[in-house]
Amino acid sequence: MPYPSTFLPGPTGFGTSAARLFSELAGGHPAGRAPGCAPGPRSLRQPPLTFAFRPWVESMPPLYCPLTVRVNEALGEEVDDRLVEWAEGIGLHEGRIEQFRKAGFGRLAMLTHADLDDPDRVFLAAQMNAAWWACDDYYADETDLGADPALLAGRLALCMSALDAPPPADEFTAELDERLGADPVLVGLATAREHVARHSTPAQLARVNMTSFQMWVSWNAYGAWRQSGEPVEAWRYLAARQHDSFYTSMTLIDVCGGYEVPANLFYEERVHRAAMRAGTAAVIVNDLYSAIHEAEDELPDCNLVLLVAAERGCSLPEAAQRAVTLHNDLVAAFEADCHELRSLGSPELQQFLWGLGAWLGGGFEWHAGSGRYTLTAG
Ligand SMILES: CC(C)=CCC/C(C)=C(/C)COP(=O)(O)OP(=O)(O)O
Numbered sequence: 265m266p267y268p269s270t271f272l273p274g275p276t277g278f279g280t281s282a283a284r285l286f287s288e289l290a291g292g293h294p295a296g297r298a299p300g301c302a303p304g305p306r307s308l309r310q311p312p313l314t315f316a317f318r319p320w321v322e323s324m325p326p327l328y329c330p331l332t333v334r335v336n337e338a339l340g341e342e343v344d345d346r347l348v349e350w351a352e353g354i355g356l357h358e359g360r361i362e363q364f365r366k367a368g369f370g371r372l373a374m375l376t377h378a379d380l381d382d383p384d385r386v387f388l389a390a391q392m393n394a395a396w397w398a399c400d401d402y403y404a405d406e407t408d409l410g411a412d413p414a415l416l417a418g419r420l421a422l423c424m425s426a427l428d429a430p431p432p433a434d435e436f437t438a439e440l441d442e443r444l445g446a447d448p449v450l451v452g453l454a455t456a457r458e459h460v461a462r463h464s465t466p467a468q469l470a471r472v473n474m475t476s477f478q479m480w481v482s483w484n485a486y487g488a489w490r491q492s493g494e495p496v497e498a499w500r501y502l503a504a505r506q507h508d509s510f511y512t513s514m515t516l517i518d519v520c521g522g523y524e525v526p527a528n529l530f531y532e533e534r535v536h537r538a539a540m541r542a543g544t545a546a547v548i549v550n551d552l553y554s555a556i557h558e559a560e561d562e563l564p565d566c567n568l569v570l571l572v573a574a575e576r577g578c579s580l581p582e583a584a585q586r587a588v589t590l591h592n593d594l595v596a597a598f599e600a601d602c603h604e605l606r607s608l609g610s611p612e613l614q615q616f617l618w619g620l621g622a623w624l625g626g627g628f629e630w631h632a633g634s635g636r637y638t639l640t641a642g
Contacts, residue, residue, distance in 0.1 A: 310379075310614075313621040315599050320552075320632060324584060327549065328592035330625035333378035343370030343386045347394055354455065356398055356448040366635030369394045375626030376513070377520050379619060385520045388459050393513055395456035396476065398449045399423055404483045405565050416487035420480040426453040427473045464519045467527045475515045482508035486566050498571045502544075505568070510550070510627060511543025517619035518612065525616045535613065538601035542620040545594040546627045548587055553637035555580065595624065 311333060317326035347370050351357050357364040373390035380386050402409050403419045426444055430437075444450045461469050482504040489496050518525050529535060548568060555569040568590075573583035602617045631637055 310618050313618060313625070315595070315621075318628060320628075323581065325588050325592075327552075327588060327628060328595045329545075329549075329628045330595075330621045332375060332625045332629040333622045334375070334626075335629070336374055336381075337371075339381070339383060339386060340368065340371035340374035342383050343373055343390050344368055346370070346383070346387050347390050350391060350455070351394070351452070354448050354451045356452045358448070363635070364394075367397075368630065368634050368636075369397065372626070372630040372634070375629050376623040377517065377619075378622040378626060379521055379615070385463070385522070388463060389513070389516050389520045391459055392456040392472070392516060395449075395452040396479075396512060398452050399480075400483075402449050404486065413487035413490040417484050420483060422447075422450055423453055423480060424477055426450040427457045427476055460516070460519060463522070465524055468515075468519050468524055471527070471530065472515050472519070475512050478507045479509075479512050482506075489566065495574075496566060496571060498568060498575055501566050501568065501571050504566075505547060506540055506544055508547070509540075509543035510546035510623070511540055514539060514543055514546075514620055514623055517623065518616050521615065521619065523612050523615065525610070525612045529608070529610055529613055530616075532608070534601065534605060535608070538598055538605060538617065539620060541594050541598040541601065542624055545591050545598065546624055548591040548594070549628055549631050552584055552587055552591075553631045555584070598624075 313330045313333070315328065315330050318329050318331070319326045344365060348361060348365050351364060352361060370386070370390045372393065373386045377386055377389050380389075399420070401411070403411055403416055403423075405411050422443065425440060430440070433440075444454065457473075460472055464472070485504045486508075525535075530539075551568040555567050568587050569580060569583045572578070572586050573580050576583065576586075598620070602621065605613065605617060
């Protein structure tokens with residue numbers, strides 16, 4: 265275990281970059297902000313991220329991960345209350361609202377967006393994540409909830425319309441709108457998207473939309489694999505999982521934070537790789553926690569632990585150990601990326617990289633406590 269360290273972002277120290285970010289946010293962001301959008305909170309929080317080996321299951325090697333930056337249970341509960349109110353209002357999770365509350369997506373947003381104290385902004389992240397997860401559960405993963413691989417692609421096409429309405433097309437629009445309004449999953453996506461739109465620049469909103477679409481391409485691949493019954497190699501799954509990861513959630517970090525990483529910086533190759541590493545590492549934690557639950561579905565979902573165990577003929581704990589090593593290497597590489605990217609200087613980027621690390625730490629914390637998961641190894 266060679267790599268524990270601390271990452272304090274910013275090329276020239278906290279004071280300098282903070283001062284620049286404050287003045288940019290106050291005086292108009294160089295990359296622009298959508299007309300009418302509030303500049304967002306002016307606080308910049310960058311306590312150093314401490315990378316450490318974090319124990320999770322006694323019999324397993326620890327996960328290398330930033331420590332959780334902020335725990336504010338009252339804030340998490342407030343956001344969870346708002347989420348439940350929103351879900352009830354649109355009929356989402358009818359008959360299983362307590363299960364939804366216990367997942368604690370509000371707590372997830374509180375833990376992962378550690379630079380936010382404003383419940384509205386934490387709710388923004390929680391709502392969009394809950395909307396994505398509803399698509400995942402009802403369309404892709406949970407047979408009990410009506411997920412069906414044969415229907416998946418058609419349903420996901422409607423999800424795209426819920427996020428990015430097509431141009432008006434006479435009577436066809438009325439028919440589409442009727443369908444979009446009749447399914448709480450789609451209403452959930454559309455209302456969460458409206459909330460994101462109120463706080464984002466056009467480029468940020470397009471980023472959230474396009475990232476959702478690329479995620480859904482991977483879901484279609486899983487659906488096709490489920491239907492054909494073809495064996496899925498771990499390498500093939502991991503390649504698809506890159507675009508079906510918590511990277512999607514991480515696209516909200518600057519939106520919720522009230523600042524913007526300009527598109528040409530966000531998609532700069534090294535920045536992109538760092539973000540993808542963080543997203544993939546975070547979702548491997550998800551695979552570790554959800555392996556048993558996913559194995560129980562009558563049409564088991566793709567999961568790194570299950571695939572490695574099947575491919576190598578090894579036990580689940582052995583496969584989980586392999587996943588832990590991969591996770592740890594990804595996080596160590598992400599940490600090195602953060603150091604390398606200091607040379608790019610942008611205070612927005614430094615805040616975002618910090619936000620990725622904080623997301624990793626909070627995601628770890630949430631999986632360990634959420635009612636949604638059953639531990640995989642014992
Ligand atoms: C928050 C978000 C982007 C949700 C969509 C689904 C996703 C990329 C996950 C991280 C969930 O993957 P998975 O379906 O394995 O998650 P569960 O184990 O069902 O929570």
